[in-house]
Amino acid sequence: MTRKTIKVSYLARVEGEGAFSVVVRNGKVTSAELSIFEPPRFFESLLRGRAFSEAPDITARICGICPVAYQMSTVQAMENALGITVTGPLRNLRRLLYCGEWIESHALHIYLLHAPDFLGYAGAIDMARDHGDAVRRGLALKKAGNDIMALLGGREIHPINVRVGGFYRVPHRRELATLAETLKRARELADETLRWVAGFDFPERERDYTFVALTHSEDYPLSEGRIASSRGLDIGVDQYEDYFLETHVARSTALQSRLSDGASYLVGPLARYALNFDRLPPSVRQAAHEAGLGPVCRNPYQSILVRAVEVLFACEEALRIIEAYEAPEQAAIEITPCAGIGHGATEAPRGLLYHRYRLEPDGTIIDAKIVPPTSQNQACIEEDLANFVESFLDLPDEALRHRCEQTVRNYDPCISCATHFLRLDMDRGSP
Amino acid sequence: MAASGRTPRLAVWKFASCDGCQLTLLDCEDELLGIAAAVEIAYFPEATRGTIRGHYDLSLVEGSITTPHDAERIHEVRRRSTHLVTIGACATAGGIQGLRNFADVAEYISVVYARPDYIETLATSTPIAAHVPVDFELRGCPIAKSQLVEVITAFLAGRRPVTPAHSVCIECKLKGNVCVMVAHGTPCLGPVTHAGCGALCPSYHRGCYGCYGPMETPNPAPLSQALTELGMGKRDLQRIYRTFNANAPAFREESERHDA
Known part of the structure; x- marks a missing residue:
């Protein structure tokens, strides 16, 4: 019997600390496990006893890469508990801020974390020696996203301007207009990005995923919607916990989420795109078509393409919001604390991010539940490894290990978030 | 600051944190390629799978110490670093996860995890300086880009960083x-x-x-x-x-x- 283990004990170019291990016996994968050794930080515990108004600043610290996602799910859940709804220009400003984070986070992943896998480099700095123009384009695109965050949020990481009910300060129309030129250029860079990644060599691998994402009657989902799946699920955000379960496995400080029947599901760009293709503007659908994408993409190695499509969308959406913007009279809706339970779900760059809070009459948090996208994708990542690795076993060890890493990075896993979340051990039974 | 003639080696380390402070280095879109030309980025797993073993001239350390393993690992980082600079509130003051220091950590674990026995953590979250000597502490949650560039520049030039300590x-x-x-x-x-x-x-x-x-x-x-x-x-x-x-x-x- 031949036995081989492929092991990566500290996975690079992901956010946070993880590893994985794949065991192969006689050409068959017998186990594929992600382990997450990111130290737990206990956010759901430390939020108890805090004021509802403090929560967006605290939950932002779960993740330095997608703080806006945490802030947006938090404020939505709090507003749900407090019985208010943010609409009009304030809602659009939140979408704009979220567009900034999508552009920044997706550009980071496409250019600095994922593209080096396709082009055969250890990282973007090495890649820049041969592909300097591409890396500079990626950095410029990333910066455009960060410019939105800095103007509207105050800073790129852990923005300070988001509050329950709205913002602390809303920009004047002319302030936002300063972003338009940057974003028009970013839209061109996003077009070039999509054409660039469309030329990569993608392994032809597909799986019949259960996609889960928000859907919305009018918009490609960012900051709100119903929770839908590719198998017909269509529920309100407040029903999330009836349909999705979290379990705790020994190898991980991240909880794993599954559908209540135990099946895995996929959140993130592939899911959003498959469930909301018709909500993309015609120009973006056309660009996706030209890049070789149909309305559904089941090849996880092509997630980089879908991310590029979403960057293009985010640039267009940001421009649309800026052009239509008129400053509201109030920066935030006034709030009277009350007892209540609130649910919130938004689309972080990596996928669905669910929050639930219970408040005392004075607005103090009694308990909190937060389900980040990477813990939802963890089961899918392990299944991808188990399903795809067998077909790559003719690769030499180092190339096989690299391919496994790429398979995990398809998900842009954010381990800092998921911890409550990664290591690669590849065991393929040495002869 | 490196041994004569060699490009100085930079390492970036992570302990308990949100990754935001090390992301700040990648957020230096206008300076990143310049920094990469001035230093050898020898260890930075968030950005590259290529690692150079051995000794580092400047180590940037993000995150606080919250596990027995990390309490050991920080000594290894110190031994391998000529200069060790902490970046951000976690590394410098224990971070938001330091709220456990005012609470019962066993109770904290039981709230989040179904199987507390799978979790290995310390009762406290402590700054890096509580474990090893630190050459400079950069403040902020997150740190500011301009101050990070100043710190790297200063260490390359062999001077103290200029980061005012007033209010x-x-x-x-x-x-x-x-x-x-x-x-x-x-x-x-x-x-x-x-x-x-x-x-x-x-x-x-x-x-x-x-x-x-x-x-x-x-x-x-x-x-x-x-x-x-x-x-x-x-x-x-x-x-x-x-x-x-x-x-x-x-x-x-x-x-x-x-x-x-």
Whole structure:
């Protein structure tokens, strides 16, 4: 019997600390496990006893890469508990801020974390020696996203301007207009990005995923919607916990989420795109078509393409919001604390991010539940490894290990978030 | 600062954190390729799978110490680093996860995890300087890009970084901000908080919430008195000092004065 283990004990170019291990016996994968050794930080515990108004600043610290996602799910859940709804220009400003984070986070992943896998480099700095123009384009695109965050949020990481009910300060129309030129250029860079990644060599691998994402009657989902799946699920955000379960496995400080029947599901760009293709503007659908994408993409190695499509969308959406913007009279809706339970779900760059809070009459948090996208994708990542690795076993060890890493990075896993979340051990039974 | 003639080696390490401070290096879009030309990025797993083993001239350390394994690992980092600089509130003061230091960690674990026996963690979250000598501490939650570039530049040039230790109030004055506390009665930690952000929150019409931690020689008692006069109760006062730098001594001691 031949036995081989492929092991990566500290996975690079992901956010946070993880590893994985794949065991192969006689050409068959017998186990594929992600382990997450990111130290737990206990956010759901430390939020108890805090004021509802403090929560967006605290939950932002779960993740330095997608703080806006945490802030947006938090404020939505709090507003749900407090019985208010943010609409009009304030809602659009939140979408704009979220567009900034999508552009920044997706550009980071496409250019600095994922593209080096396709082009055969250890990282973007090495890649820049041969592909300097591409890396500079990626950095410029990333910066455009960060410019939105800095103007509207105050800073790129852990923005300070988001509050329950709205913002602390809303920009004047002319302030936002300063972003338009940057974003028009970013839209061109996003077009070039999509054409660039469309030329990569993608392994032809597909799986019949259960996609889960928000859907919305009018918009490609960012900051709100119903929770839908590719198998017909269509529920309100407040029903999330009836349909999705979290379990705790020994190898991980991240909880794993599954559908209540135990099946895995996929959140993130592939899911959003498959469930909301018709909500993309015609120009973006056309660009996706030209890049070789149909309305559904089941090849996880092509997630980089879908991310590029979403960057293009985010640039267009940001421009649309800026052009239509008129400053509201109030920066935030006034709030009277009350007892209540609130649910919130938004689309972080990596996928669905669910929050639930219970408040005392004075607005103090009694308990909190937060389900980040990477813990939802963890089961899918392990299944991808188990399903795809067998077909790559003719690769030499180092190339096989690299391919496994790429398979995990398809998900842009954010381990800092998921911890409550990664290591690669590849065991393929040495002869 | 490196041994003669060799490009200095930079390493970036992560302990318990959100990754935001090391992301700040990748957020230096205009400077990143320049930095990469001036130093050899020898260890930075968030950015590259290529690693160079051995000794590093400058180690940037993000995150706090919260596990027995990390309490060992930081000594290894220290041994392999000529200069060790902590970046951000977690590494410098224990971070938001340091709120466990005021609570029972076993109870914290039981709230989040179904199987507490799978979790290995320490009762406290402590800054890097509580474990090994630190050459410089850069403040902020997150750190500021400009200050990070200053730190790297300074260490390359063999000088101390210039990062003023005065209060956020001075930054407001320099910026010409109207005082949010005096003019609008908005509670603000600016008078006791370390500069570095450029008085960001007051510039957005909100009070400073202390994410850069205490300034050099702060005097929080009279500020607490003023905050009380604005209507803040004991619990509010305790909360305002207990966030991202809750375990910085000046903030910890002041918060303990307001135990309900």
